[in-house]
Amino acid sequence: MKSIKNVIGIEINPKFVGALFTERIENSLRVFCFYTNGETSQFDMPADENLGNLQNFHSKLNMDEACSSVIVDEVVQGRVYVSSEGSHWLYTLLSTPGNVLPPFNADICNLAWQCCWRSQTADVLEYGKPGDPVHCFAIRTQISENDATRLVKDSNAFTNPLSVQKKQPHRWLYLNIGAVLAFLGILIVLTLFHSFKKSANDSVQSSVTTEATAETRDNSFYLLYNHQISGPYAMKIITSMNAGGLLNSETMCRPENSAEWISLATLFPSQLQK
Amino acid sequence: MKQLACRFFGVVCLLGILTSAAGGQPASDGSDKLVAQGNTFRSNGKLTEALWAYRQAAKAGNVKGAFAAGDMLFAQGQSDNGRERVLKLSEGIGYLYFAATNRHPQACAKLANALKNGIGIQTNLTCAYAWLKLAAQYNPSYKPDLDRLVVLLQPEDVLQAQKIAAEYISGHWPDRVARPVDQGDSRLTIQGVSVNGNGSLIILNGGTLKVGEMINVAPVRSPKHAATEKLVVSCFEIGADYALVAVAGEPNLKMLSVEPR
Numbered sequence: 001m002k003s004i005k006n007v008i009g010i011e012i013n014p015k016f017v018g019a020l021f022t023e024r025i026e027n028s029l030r031v032f033c034f035y036t037n038g039e040t041s042q043f044d045m046p047a048d049e050n051l052g053n054l055q056n057f058h059s060k061l062n063m064d065e066a067c068s069s070v071i072v073d074e075v076v077q078g079r080v081y082v083s084s085e086g087s088h089w090l091y092t093l094l095s096t097p098g099n100v101l102p103p104f105n106a107d108i109c110n111l112a113w114q115c116c117w118r119s120q121t122a123d124v125l126e127y128g129k130p131g132d133p134v135h136c137f138a139i140r141t142q143i144s145e146n147d148a149t150r151l152v153k154d155s156n157a158f159t160n161p162l163s164v165q166k167k168q169p170h171r172w173l174y175l176n177i178g179a180v181l182a183f184l185g186i187l188i189v190l191t192l193f194h195s196f197k198k199s200a201n202d203s204v205q206s207s208v209t210t211e212a213t214a215e216t217r218d219n220s221f222y223l224l225y226n227h228q229i230s231g232p233y234a235m236k237i238i239t240s241m242n243a244g245g246l247l248n249s250e251t252m253c254r255p256e257n258s259a260e261w262i263s264l265a266t267l268f269p270s271q272l273q274k
Numbered sequence: 275m276k277q278l279a280c281r282f283f284g285v286v287c288l289l290g291i292l293t294s295a296a297g298g299q300p301a302s303d304g305s306d307k308l309v310a311q312g313n314t315f316r317s318n319g320k321l322t323e324a325l326w327a328y329r330q331a332a333k334a335g336n337v338k339g340a341f342a343a344g345d346m347l348f349a350q351g352q353s354d355n356g357r358e359r360v361l362k363l364s365e366g367i368g369y370l371y372f373a374a375t376n377r378h379p380q381a382c383a384k385l386a387n388a389l390k391n392g393i394g395i396q397t398n399l400t401c402a403y404a405w406l407k408l409a410a411q412y413n414p415s416y417k418p419d420l421d422r423l424v425v426l427l428q429p430e431d432v433l434q435a436q437k438i439a440a441e442y443i444s445g446h447w448p449d450r451v452a453r454p455v456d457q458g459d460s461r462l463t464i465q466g467v468s469v470n471g472n473g474s475l476i477i478l479n480g481g482t483l484k485v486g487e488m489i490n491v492a493p494v495r496s497p498k499h500a501a502t503e504k505l506v507v508s509c510f511e512i513g514a515d516y517a518l519v520a521v522a523g524e525p526n527l528k529m530l531s532v533e534p535r
Contacts, residue, residue: 224424224425224429224432227425227426228425229421229424229425250429252429252432259407259410259417259420260436261424261432261433261436263429263433
């Protein structure tokens, strides 16, 4: 027999709240909660009967009445201030014992983030899925240039950081050298074999090689958005930026060696947000 | 016999002229010499003579001559005021258009600059980008200028400009980039002009006319025109000593002078 259950209430322990975001849309209140154990919950509820309860909950979190969101310092791994195409963004990386984070460096904003909750003031981004080796959340908010400058100054943040590639351990280095030498050996053998073989498809192969070279050369793109040009970026970076919601349908791009701009929507027809 | 030889020579000469005129590259040795002569005049500071030489070369279809004439007139027009400015810029743009449509990169870039800044022509960033793209196509040193201009455009205008540029490159040129200006029109007379900051106006054939307005006027009586045929005249610009108007149905603008009393 199928039982029908109506949830008539949900209580959240404020001591377990790491971050809370709320937004009112007409007669509905939207809530996203990030807990100190890495779990999340998001739900909607009728605004008229829950405004008082929400204010009460805010007071337990020591939030101002005017605020609609809070991030507890204990769950903040760090913040990254990003300037991109005329806009400024603040990435707040959330960290709890339940999450495994990617390396926290200047490239954090280029990861393939997925937006899992969005309000007018903030986007909640998720990297990976629960159970993945690396899984975490970040909050992305757009800030003004003045705010960006002030926040960087007030927090004494390290300025203009550049990521440095990790050095590979020697064991891996030798292994890699061995693999490359083996690959080169195979390549030489194959080349010698083919040089003795006069095949008719030489011309076809050469055209394929030329095409591949051209493709590699043109694999970097300049982006044009909001009357500013940035780049060149590798296609991989553009794909990541697109996945992170940093690009929209008005963005245009052109290959590094071309003067022809194309709409980015033609590259990612179904993925770009309006 | 002598007559026959003369006729034969005449036919050969005529054929030569026609072949030269019909050819894609009408510039001849003679017009090149005129351009060289113009350059010498210009470097010696004899600008009137230089302009004469360039104009002659341009009339013979010399692209370099047309560009040089357009460039000179454009520079002079920018430093002039009033009627002279309008006439020189208009003529200059005409020569630049001829050179640009003969794939002269500098002429394309000059036209782009005029369209970008609204010098002697209405501002049109889309067309400016299209002409500059042409310039960059023929001379890659203009590519950085393209990036400086593209940031002023909206995305849809960039795509439109590239489409226009592709049409130009394939030889589908616009009929013109600006309306040519004729000096005077026997059917139209300015009886008075009032120039002030609030809005200038002219009295044209008995009617008053402001910039952007249109009126019906009876032409000045002349044997050429019937007295009953009314003209629809619109006003584009009013200066202290001139008015720039257009007559409906006629391609060229009319530069009407205000006669001193």
